[in-house]
Amino acid sequence: MKELRIEYCSLGIRREVTCPVPEKWEELTPEQFLLVSQLYLQEMDESLFLKKFYSLPSGAGSDNYYRYKLGELVEFISDCRVRMDHFILSDVAGLKAPGERLKGMCFEHFMHVDTAFNRYVRDGKDSSLDIFVSMLYLKGNEYIVLPSGRKNGLFSRQKPLILQKRVMKVAKIDRHIKYAIFLNYVFVKRWLSKAFPFLFPLDDEREPKGGQKKPAAPSVNWLDIFDAFVGDDVAVMEKYQAMPVATAFRLLNKRIRDAQKQKK
Structure with a gap:
């Protein structure tokens, strides 16, 4: 897991925001995993995906250069050749997934x-x-x-x-x-x-x-x-x-x- 720091201006004031950045599928939060699913299904564009994925405030990371760099950090989501022994969404609508290693x-x-x-x-x-x-x-x-x-x-x-x-x-x-x-x-x-x-x-x-x-x-x-x-x-x-x-x-x-x- 990396930490991302972005500096931006809002209403003429220089601001800074930091957020954790997952480096592999296993580090995704349930919310981030669902955003990836929406991106796969083309339910949102990449710009909106990046904004929600990083929980960025308005104005932060909005230009093309920042979007490109933010996209680079999560390139791993384009590769589905992943092994995982658990379910990221452990509970959905009151229903529970099998445990780790299908316990x-x-x-x-x-x-x-x-x-x-x-x-x-x-x-x-x-x-x-x-x-x-x-x-x-x-x-x-x-x-x-x-x-x-x-x-x-x-x-x-x-x-x-x-x-x-x-x-x-x-x-x-x-x-x-x-x-x-x-x-x-x-x-x-x-x-x-x-x-x-x-x-x-x-x-x-x-x-x-x-x-x-x-x-x-x-x-x-x-x-x-x-x-x-x-x-x-x-x-x-x-x-x-x-x-x-x-x-x-x-x-x-x-x-x-x-x-x-x-x-x-």
Whole structure:
């Protein structure tokens, strides 16, 4: 994190303003992250973005030279090849993101979320984005399916409309907020590609560099992987579904690595 100092004149008086300047995505505040999302969606121009991003008073950094230099300081936001193990927006409209390194997320939850994410990547529809966010962010006392007897299961047979109502609620959230969540999830999947490279293979060299507007992330067919994970142990399938996702990834990553070694 750097510190920026700008001198400017206002009403004939020489003034000075200082503000912290992030040097990487992880240092963005939630407010700055949302501004980046709006810029990506072209909901604001660069001049307004810089003014809000730095919280500059009227008259400060308004000429072309200052705008150019201010833009240089945050050039990193044009490169989405980022790894991040947490969500910058931890709470949105009373819904909470998974914890750091996906703490609190079970394998079943992740499979539903990632399937919805892949659908949005394919079709780009707002309705698909709403479903993705609805599955990723939950209330504090909510669960995904398991254990099946709990009343607050998002896909519970006892309350089949709970997901439908959630999607209707999420649909009212500003699109740039939901897009920021999508972007952050891309960063999390790229972190997963580093932590579990056999399960989430990703080739950085083949990805487009700075300025890409459609961030890339590894895609996985979870139905096939889950069937292979469970194998003949169908009787205790719930055990695998409810397993902490990091534990499931570690086991799957090891199985794939060992299988590849045996082929050599």
